Amino acid sequence: SHNGAGVSEVTVRVPMNIALVKYWGKRDEQLILPLNDSISLTVDKLTAETTVRMIQAVGENTVEINGRRVELSSNKRYQTVFDEALRLQRKRKEDLNKNENECITHHFEVISKTNFPVAAGLASSAAGFAAIARAIQKILNLNDTQANRLARIGSGSACRSMFGGLVHWKKGEKEDGSDCVAVRTESENWPDLYCIILVFNDERKKVGSSEGMRRTRETSTLLKHRIEYVVPERIEQVKKAYESRNFQDLARVIMADSNQFHAVCLDSIPPIRYLNESSWRLIELVEKFNQQEVKAAYTFDAGPNACVIVQKYDVPAFIRTLLQDIIIPSEDLKSVEEELK
Ligand code: 2P0
Numbered sequence: 525s526h527n528g529a530g531v532s533e534v535t536v537r538v539p540m541n542i543a544l545v546k547y548w549g550k551r552d553e554q555l556i557l558p559l560n561d562s563i564s565l566t567v568d569k570l571t572a573e574t575t576v577r578m579i580q581a582v583g584e585n586t587v588e589i590n591g592r593r594v595e596l597s598s599n600k601r602y603q604t605v606f607d608e609a610l611r612l613q614r615k616r617k618e619d620l621n622k623n624e625n626e627c628i629t630h631h632f633e634v635i636s637k638t639n640f641p642v643a644a645g646l647a648s649s650a651a652g653f654a655a656i657a658r659a660i661q662k663i664l665n666l667n668d669t670q671a672n673r674l675a676r677i678g679s680g681s682a683c684r685s686m687f688g689g690l691v692h693w694k695k696g697e698k699e700d701g702s703d704c705v706a707v708r709t710e711s712e713n714w715p716d717l718y719c720i721i722l723v724f725n726d727e728r729k730k731v732g733s734s735e736g737m738r739r740t741r742e743t744s745t746l747l748k749h750r751i752e753y754v755v756p757e758r759i760e761q762v763k764k765a766y767e768s769r770n771f772q773d774l775a776r777v778i779m780a781d782s783n784q785f786h787a788v789c790l791d792s793i794p795p796i797r798y799l800n801e802s803s804w805r806l807i808e809l810v811e812k813f814n815q816q817e818v819k820a821a822y823t824f825d826a827g828p829n830a831c832v833i834v835q836k837y838d839v840p841a842f843i844r845t846l847l848q849d850i851i852i853p854s855e856d857l858k859s860v861e862e863e864l865k
Contacts, residue, residue: 540650714766
């Protein structure tokens, strides 16, 4: 909406995404350009609902997430996104030859609500920044490439949340990042893929992604092997398995890539450990569940919480296996059983 007082307001709801082939390591820290391609699945039930107000007046930028005010001086990424938005707006006005000497001040107000825990290694920043980028895109009439860049400079993985389905974030070659974009793959959506998320710990992670990525890039020898010889092939394998609905092949690549991502973290100096005892117990449980046939795939981001991907008709069996292992407290057993009926 647009009111007379120079306030533009847009509300959007944007989903989170979970990487199947992980992004880890930057070739440019300012522009957030990755060292390798990544590919993700959009999880449409987990969303960030975000309102952005662009106000034509002097004032302070504010961001509120789940009712809490974000300290912007220690979260520089928001300022980067707002500055870039204003730059794009000025550029468009110059292109249109309007307001040449006029200098209008603006500030932004962001109010975001996620329906899942933030900062738990659950890609909450991805959905949040993607939502801010979408909203600003609508306010300023930006094209998709500009919106993608806006999301990316907020949080790298956010650019993958700008679409549904299977999304491929290409690292690009250019220094200005103009060919570093996320694109939706041509495959039809696979609605029977379910994502079961197990929150083992919702504390803020010990080593943040940016610091972790820097450490891995500077010290890991395994990372070079991964980028050169492993990731390109896996991207193709994921696309092919998804396109042909080959769950077993897809699951094998997903688990292998999660494991290699955590291996390069461990290969960093000092080593980074994101998985905990519960994570490992879940890995062993999935391995057991898959003994006859691969029916589930685990994947972990920069934290101990698991995302398990299963096909719809295997969800009840998988939850029962979880219950038997008392990963879920037994009091909850009845209510889950009820829901599965
Ligand atoms: C991913 N992660 O592909 C990987 C896997 C975590 C593990 O992208 O510095 O918040 O904003 O680019 O996107 C988390 O890092 O980092 C991430 P920045 P981001 O999803």
